[in-house]
Amino acid sequence: MSESSFDYSIVICAYNSDPRLLGRCLDAIYNINTVGLKVEMILVDNNSPVPLNTVPYIQDYLNKIDGMKIILVKEQGHTFARIGGVNEAQGKHIVFFDDDNEPDVDYLIELDKLCKKYSHVTAWGPGNIWVDFIDGIDPALEEYGRSVFQERHEPYMAYSNIRTWQSCYPFGTGMAVQASFLKAYVKLQEEGFFTLPGRRGNLLSCGEDVQIVLYCLREGGSAGVAPELKLKHIIPAKRANVDYINRLLYGAYVCGSKSILEVFPEHREVLERSFLSASKLERRAFKKYFKLFFKGDIYKTFDFVSYLGNHCGIYDALKRPVPKRINWLIKKLKLA
Numbered sequence: 001m002s003e004s005s006f007d008y009s010i011v012i013c014a015y016n017s018d019p020r021l022l023g024r025c026l027d028a029i030y031n032i033n034t035v036g037l038k039v040e041m042i043l044v045d046n047n048s049p050v051p052l053n054t055v056p057y058i059q060d061y062l063n064k065i066d067g068m069k070i071i072l073v074k075e076q077g078h079t080f081a082r083i084g085g086v087n088e089a090q091g092k093h094i095v096f097f098d099d100d101n102e103p104d105v106d107y108l109i110e111l112d113k114l115c116k117k118y119s120h121v122t123a124w125g126p127g128n129i130w131v132d133f134i135d136g137i138d139p140a141l142e143e144y145g146r147s148v149f150q151e152r153h154e155p156y157m158a159y160s161n162i163r164t165w166q167s168c169y170p171f172g173t174g175m176a177v178q179a180s181f182l183k184a185y186v187k188l189q190e191e192g193f194f195t196l197p198g199r200r201g202n203l204l205s206c207g208e209d210v211q212i213v214l215y216c217l218r219e220g221g222s223a224g225v226a227p228e229l230k231l232k233h234i235i236p237a238k239r240a241n242v243d244y245i246n247r248l249l250y251g252a253y254v255c256g257s258k259s260i261l262e263v264f265p266e267h268r269e270v271l272e273r274s275f276l277s278a279s280k281l282e283r284r285a286f287k288k289y290f291k292l293f294f295k296g297d298i299y300k301t302f303d304f305v306s307y308l309g310n311h312c313g314i315y316d317a318l319k320r321p322v323p324k325r326i327n328w329l330i331k332k333l334k335l336a
Contacts, residue, residue, distance in 0.1 A: 005038070005090055006038045006039060006040045006067070006089075006090050006091035006092070007037045007038045007039060007091060007092055007093065007112065008037060008038075008039045008040075008091045008092070008093050008094075008095055008108055008111070008112075008176075009039075009040050009041075009042060009089035009090060009091030009093070009094045009095065009179070010029060010039065010040070010041040010042065010095045010097060011042050011044065011082070011085035011086065011089060011094055011095065011096055011097075012025065012029075012041070012042070012043050012044065012085075012096075012097050012098070012099055013044045013046060013078060013081035013082055013085060013096075013098070013099070014043060014044065014045060014046065014048065014052060014081075014099040015045075015046040015047070015048050015076075015081070016048045016049055016050070017048070017052075017099045018099075018100075018236055019055075019057060020134065020234075020236070021099055021100040021234050021236065022058070022099040022100075023057055024102050024234060025097060025098075025099050025100065025101055025102060025234075026043075026057075026058070026061040026065070027061075027102075028101075028102045028103050028104075028105075029041055029061075029065060029068075029097070029103070030061060030064055030065050031105055032103060032105055032106075032107060032108055033105050033106050033108065033109050034066075034108060035109070036112075037108055037109075037112060038067075038091075039066075039067055039091070039108065040067040040068075040069070040089070040090060040091060041065055041067055041068040041069070042068075042069060042070075042071060042085050042088050042089060043058070043068065043069070043070045043071075044070075044071055044072075044073055044081045044082070044084055044085045045070055045071070045072050045073070046073050046076060046077070046078070046080070046081040047072065047073065047074045047075075047076055051072070052070055053070045058070075071084055071085070071088055073085075078208070079189070079196070079208060082096070082186075082208070083186050083189060083190065086179075086182055086183060086186045087183075087186065089179060091179055092178070092179055093111075093115060093176050093177065093178055093179060094176065094177055094179050094182050095108070095111070095174070095175070095176040096172060096174070096175050096176075096177075097173075097174060097231075098172075098173060100233060100234045100235065100236075101173055101174060101231050101232070101233060101234070102132075102231055102232040102233075102234060103174060103230075103231040104229075104230035104231055106228075107126075107174070107229060107230065107231065110226070110228040110229055111124060111176055111229060113228075114157075114226055114228070114229075115176075115178075118159065118222075118224075120221065120222055121159045121221065121222045121223065121224050122177060122178045122181045122216040122219075122221030122222065122223065123169075123170060123175060123176070123177045123178075123181075123212065123213050123216045123221065123222075123223040123224075124170060124175070124176045124223075124224060124225070124226065124229065125169075125170020125171055125173070125174055125175045125176070125223075125224075125225045125229065126152075126170070126173065126174040126225065126226075126229035126230055126231050127152065127153070127154035127156075127157065127225040127226045127227035127228070127229055127230075128152070128153055128154065128227050128229070128230040128231075129150050129151050129152050129153075129171075129173060129174070129230075129231055129232070129233055130151060130230075130231075130232045130233070131145070131146045131149045131150070131151040131232075131233045131235055132232050132233065132234045132235065133145070133235050133240050134234055134235065134236055135236050135237035135240065136237070136240070137235075137240040138240075138241075140298065141240070141241075141242065141245070141298070144245070144299065144302065145235075145240060145245060148245050148248055148249065149233055149235050149239075150171045150173050150233055151233070152171075152225075153227070154168075154225055154226075154227050155227065156227065157224065157225070157226040157227065157228070158224055158225065159222045159223060159224025159225075160222060160223070160224065161217050161220075161221065161222040161223070162217075163214070163217055163218070163264060164260075165210070168223075168224050168225055169213050169223050169224070169225070170213065170223060170224070170225050171209060172208070172209030172212075173231065173233055174229065174231045175209065175212070175213075177212060177216065178216075178221070181215070181216050181219060181221060182212065184215075184219070185211075185212055185215045188215075193262070194211060194215075194262050194263075195258070195262065196208050196211055196255055196258060196259060196262070207252075207255025207256065207258065207259040208259075210255070210256065210259040210260075211259045211262065211263060214259065214260060214263040214264070215263055218263050218264065242298060242301070243334065245302065246301065246302070246305045246333060246334075246335060247334070247335055247336070249302055249305045249306050249309060250305050250306075250308065250309040250330075250333075250335040250336065251309070251336075252309065253305075253306050253308075253309025253310045253313055254309040254310075254312050254313040254316065254336075255313060256309075256310065256313050257271055257310075257313040257314045257316070257317035257318075258313060258316055258317040260317075261317045268318070271314050271317055271318055272318070274314055275314055275315075275318060275320075276311060276314075278323040278326075281311055281323060281326060282323050282325045282326060285307070285308060285311075285325075285326060285329060286325070286329075288304050288307065289304065289329060292304060305333065305335060308326065308329060308330065308333075308335070309335075311326075312326065312330070
């Protein structure tokens with residue numbers, strides 16, 4: 001089929017996935033309503049130790065799901081996997097589901113209504129996301145954990161094209177983007193204009209998702225969410241803990257400034273005003289760090305990690321070396 005011969009291309013990137021998660025994701029794709037739509041599903045194997053096309057339950061879905069195929073991207077990292085999926089996609093819109101996402105049965109039907117009615121909105125995301133801690137979570141962490149893992153319940157559809165982050169902009173989970181915009185973004189990635197690495201190893205960066213939205217805005221589109229788009233975000237025990245949440249927070253904040261600056265170079269003036277000298281940053285950071293020992297408040301730790309990520313992100317965006325004592329803190333807290 002030629003480019004854009006599909007209405008929607010679903011792209012799922014996976015590496016050594018937990019069968020409980022990817023199984024639920026694929027089962028949701030198998031059951032998703034596609035009446036009146038031409039849909040392809042691309043499962044990107046990011047060089048898993050056991051190739052996904054040899055796993056029995058995945059082979060079953062490969063035979064059951066119309067338009068499903070598996071492609072192999074050997075270069076490790078979420079960015080490379082996504083680039084491979086986007087370049088392979090032939091749909092007018094590309095929908096990203098992670099291997100821990102379980103979209104609602106009518107996700108594509110509702111998305112199609114939105115795309116037809118609001119063609120100027122080039123990136124959509126779910127307004128309703130439920131977090132499912134399948135192995136449970138410490139009650140003291142649950143409320144914060146739901147926020148960190150992107151639970152949201154928007155009462156109405158909203159979109160914007162304001163060039164600073166708005167509450168109505170979509171997270172990466174379940175995000176759908178017009179293919180022409182996304183392919184143009186990926187081309188610039190491949191040419192080195194956009195350099196955010198995405199999730200890789202211990203670094204849990206979500207900057208790529210933010211940057212895709214910002215790029216759509218730069219090119220004249222809008223971005224939004226709608227409550228009719230619903231999915232579950234499935235979180236196992238290995239993520240439902242303090243150490244993982246700390247790394248997730250750090251990854252989210254450390255990439256924020258570069259996400260914006262690479263799309264909107266004029267943002268440099270704002271970053272310059274926010275920049276703290278090495279001595280000032282070290283002094284303030286260690287003062288906050290020592291207070292953690294006396295307060296024993298895990299939420300203060302999360303605030304501190306966010307603070308570190310934000311300022312390290314400013315240093316990175318402005319191409320300044322992160323102070324040595326700040327790097328010591330990052331290693332001490334096992335953030336990257």
